[in-house]
Amino acid sequence: MPQVPGERAEFIDGLRAFVPMSMSILPFGLVCGAAASNAGLTAGQALAMSWVIFAGSAQIASTQLFAGGAPLLVILATATIINLRFLMYGASLSRHFGGLSRRWQAAIAYLLTDQAFALTILRRSTSPRQPHLHWFYLGLAGATWVCWQLATIAGILLGSLVPASWSLDFIVPLTFIAMLVPLLTGRAMVLAAVTGGSAAVLLVLPLQLNLIVAALLGVAAGVAAEKLGSDR
């Protein structure tokens, strides 16, 4: 390995970083594809979701709302709330990618996911002087994109073949549990999750507004707990 690995080496390192992550991308993509086709979207629409939106949580939630007959505005607002976290990721990444061309920034933005963000920040902290971080990101996030599209297609094809008695819809909460549990560091974060979860169950709101209101209540609970935390 050269002292300062070139762009190609960084790109390959990004691909390598993706390999263990595929274990979480694959089942989630499968579920997204299956859920979309079971909700009555055509195969083309289900596929379009994955390459136009490319954000699993928002795809699942909007699919479920669509199947439940929610109004368009509620679906859009819910997807917006779920994807608000990208604002935070983008702001953090702008420190490293702010100087790149608009074309690079557009590609980075389109490919942004929870996993790509987390691993790129980790990479940044382990090799802070690396000048080709964007190539690492491209390898990592590009592989994620390809994997996501293939998993969605498989989900669309397989989704309608599996009988409902197998309860495979339970994979949706399972993948979210796998993502949520590692986030629960600290009392405020736990409270945000507990509040969001309970509110989603207990609130009886029209127009399927539950998810939005529950998420906002959870965020408020987390912020409040953090503010009060120093007193306890």
Place this chain on the structure above:
Amino acid sequence: MIIAIGLITFFLRFAPLALLARLELAGWLQQALRFVPAAVMAAIIAPPLFFAAGAPNIVPDPPRIAAAAVAALIAWRTRSTLSTVVLGMLALWALQALLG
């Protein structure tokens, strides 16, 4: 609908990257945004444990609740999505067979 969500999502991803290169998000906003993923995910996880598909009333589904608890434990110990999904499904099938 799909295109609108796609545009919103791209905007949320692109705006801070392109425009915030020198600006910082307000402190309170950063603090609040940190809680969004946990709150949203919990709000997605919980309802299918307590509502049968399309049912208006709360009907707890004991096998699903117990299997979700098992899965949370596995997620906590292994940090592996694959283990959580596979063992969580096995737990659900076992519990469904036991509890009817």
